[in-house]
């Protein structure tokens with residue numbers, strides 16, 4: 632008898648290794664479904680909390696790109712703009728979830744968003760092995776914005792005042808040429824939510840709104856909004872895992888969603904109306920939240936799709 636002959640039990644792999652292989656085979660149908668598709672990922676300022684989260688986010692983005700998904704990152708940075716304004720002694724306030732933006736604030740918002748935060752994210756993706764290119768909506772006239780027309784209602788101590796939001800913009804035209812060119816050449820575009828107006832002014836755009844407009848123009852398969860909650864929660868703090876656009880008005884009307892969740896959900900609805908297959912609100916504080924949502928049967932967060 633040769634000593635090299637194995638008995639059957641020796642051929643069984645280590646259970647931990649087997650579990651890893653099974654994770655990969657569970658991902659197979661999703662890998663096949665999403666190769667060649669476009670995902671827009673909005674990375675919010677609150678989700679950028681610590682280096683560990685940043686590294687896991689960057690790894691997810693690079694992995695998606697490596698398996699053939701065209702990933703476009705649109706980032707926020709509200710808390711970071713707030714700290715810079717404070718350091719510079721410039722007062723800042725939000726009305727209806729939007730930052731009242733005078734010329735000086737617009738200048739500082741652009742400096743923080745298109746400067747430091749944009750380059751930080753580009754750096755993280757580079758560290759994870761991807762080739763990111765940081766731009767803002769001004770580059771190649773990606774996003775031409777218009778001043779938000781309506782005044783916002785500022786309710787303070789029971790008195791309602793109508794406030795001109797200043798240089799707060801909403802995307803009016805998205806030219807996806809630069810995104811398609813970068814993606815096709817293997818780069819990962821990282822977009823700061825700053826737009827250029829027909830009037831030549833710089834406009835500060837809510838990052839959810841920017842991501843939704845970009846996803847709509849690209850007809851993305853998925854829009855991911857990474858934030859600091861598990862997803863949309865009901866009144867008992869239970870996760871609502873599946874929603875259709877028709878649910879949103881009801882959730883608004885009965886007060887289930889409030890504050891920053893309102894523009895977020897409106898963004899999801901507009902994106903779906905513009906041709907995005909589905910939008911997902913995800914907890915960016917959970918490591919590898921995107922991979923778990925995309926490549927496992929359970930998913931995570933709240934999925935919004937046409938009914």
Ligand SMILES: Nc1ncnc2c1ncn2[C@@H]1O[C@H](COP(=O)(O)OP(=O)(O)O)[C@@H](O)[C@H]1O
Nearest residue numbers: 675677858859860862863864887888889891892
């Ligand atoms: N029903 C709800 N479910 C989850 N979050 C909600 C809900 N209603 C209001 N919110 C608030 O919305 C916030 C997310 O919006 P926002 O602060 O604008 O996030 P980001 O800065 O990541 O864009 C949550 O932290 C939570 O305070």
Ligand SMILES: CC(=O)N[C@@H](CCC(=O)OP(=O)(O)O)C(=O)O
Nearest residue numbers: 675676707708709729730837838
């Ligand atoms: C008009 C407006 O409010 N713009 C936002 C842009 C950044 C943003 O939206 O960042 P988050 O996603 O991190 O909140 C602001 O100035 O804070």
